[in-house]
Amino acid sequence: MDEKNIYVPYRMRIEKITQEAPGVKTFRLKFVNDEDALSFSFKAGQFGEYSIFGAGESTFCIASSPTRKDYIECTFRQTGKVTSALASCEEGNVIGFRGPYGNIFPLDDWKGKNLLFIAGGIALPPMRCVIWNALDRRSEFGNITILYGARTVSDLVYKHELEEWGSRNDVKLITTVDPGGETPDWKGEKGFVPAVLEKMAPASANTIAIVCGPPVMIKYTFPVLDKLGFTDDTIYTTLENRMKCGFGKCGRCNVGKVYVCKDGPVFTYRQLKSLPAEY
Amino acid sequence: MIESYLLQSSSLTKLFNKLIETRHIYAPVKKGMVTSFNRVESLEEVAKDYIQTTISAKSILFLRNEILFHYKQENGDVKIMEPDLQRIPELVIWGCRPCDAKSFKSLHSVFNWDYKDIIYSSREARSAIISFSCNQADEYCFCTSAGSGPGHTEGSDILLTKLKSGDYLAEILTEKGQLIRDMIPAIFETPSSESKEDNLARIPIVFDTAGLKQKLEQAWNSELWITQSMRCLGCGACAFVCPSCSCFDIQDEKHGKEGVRSRCWDSCGFSLFTRHTSGHNPRETQAERWRQRIMHKFSYLPDQQGFTGCTGCGRCSRACPADMNIREHLAALINDSTSPENRVA
Missing domain, CATH: 3.40.50.80 (Nucleotide-binding domain of ferredoxin-NADP reductase (FNR) module)
Incomplete structure (x- = not known):
């Protein structure tokens, strides 16, 4: 039985920041703890909760490929409170990351x-x-x-x-x-x-x-x-919907009876058609 | 495995006093017009004549605001300090109503599916629930239409039903209940022949739970979602007082280089609940948010977990400043589901 506090993020050090477009940055992140890096794996399509301690968490996909094993990357547009705090980070800073969550591209x-x-x-x-x-x-x-x-x-x-x-x-x-x-x-x-x-x-x-x-x-x-x-x-x-937890408890990302975080975020058009337009 | 005993009225104090030697006891306390769960030191403090507490017993296991961890920024790194769950004391929820006790089942389920929430689970594991059957009800109660009832046993470890003699019928329902009985076995006596049912409040069934899910799904396009929610202020009081509502927000609080990340109760009735940073909102109107509240409880949760997210306690109707009555609204929606234009294509 996994007796971990599921709200505690991994600590990630920002290795590289790339300015992609106006207001859009990519972070390359490395695990501060080597053991975390070894035990971590994900598949294409999954997402995570990225956080600035003191500002909060924000949901983005993992934008790097699972075949590139020694880091993860995320790309975000500076829009709200958390993304603004993330945007002000510098290389070397430590941020939080929880994940991977959700289903995958098959x-x-x-x-x-x-x-x-x-x-x-x-x-x-x-x-x-x-x-x-x-x-x-x-x-x-x-x-x-x-x-x-x-x-x-x-x-x-x-x-x-x-x-x-x-x-x-x-x-x-x-x-x-x-x-x-x-x-x-x-x-x-x-x-x-x-x-x-x-x-x-x-x-x-x-x-x-x-x-x-x-x-x-x-x-x-x-x-x-x-x-x-x-x-x-x-x-x-x-799909994207506002999320807090990422694992089907906080209750806001559902589209009808489907949770974007647990049952998605990847859906076929057929699945999408069977859902109400709450996305 | 239900075992029944007679507990003399004078034994209630003995039971309480035995429990408080080793445990924290939370029980309904009346202050002015409001009866709410508080930590108590003696049985005298416990409210005797109340139908329902204003805030449900969920607040004892699922805290209104709970620290998930502390953090401290130092030397270019962040130190995370998790709450010490071993320090959660043994708890007794005393004077829980059967509807509240039943709601712990849905909280348990949400906090354990796929990802186990050890903060909730640790507190739950250390808690014993001693409920009291209802011998009175008000016009808001509709537990008998929501799969519960005035003497419903689900979720309780011990259920006490007050008999006409003033003594109690004690039903030991779980291992936790047996442990409590074994702490003070002498007071648990052979039960009298007096029937439990004769001592319960009469709460009429207003609709049939069995067909409810399907009927609400058929009412997806009903105009009633709009008309019923027109007076909704979006204040979230219904979710706040609800024993089953478990949706939460996660927020950071910062003091210089350190702070906490905590979770706090949230409500699907708030427009911000689902609003994206871009301004786009998947549930833009109050009608959509009202439909979400009802569908989550009576359609989605039954599909996902096998039971409803409502135990008919009636608190949302009592608390609503705009007098939205869930019992009446559900009955109207069921009625409306038969109208063919509301059918989902």
């Missing part, structure tokens, strides 16, 4: 299939974990396509990684910015993600679509996928 079930990632704005981080996970196991999958859009060029996160993905010949990367968000030397697409998706018209045969983005993007992307022939079971997304 990567093992996707072996042999093509993967189509569709992400918008700050929703690339939850997908980055599974993208790198798939790239680190590249031979197990068919075509890998990434469609990523943001409002403006400067809002695109993971710019170096986008370059890397774009230069690989085993990945097809399409980036787009909203009309008016382009710079003079922008070489990507111009237009909203659902429209660009419709234009690129990826084949749905033997393909899994993983969609993550703001509610409005999700809303208009599902019908396009539907039109392209994707079935409800081949479309995956990851």
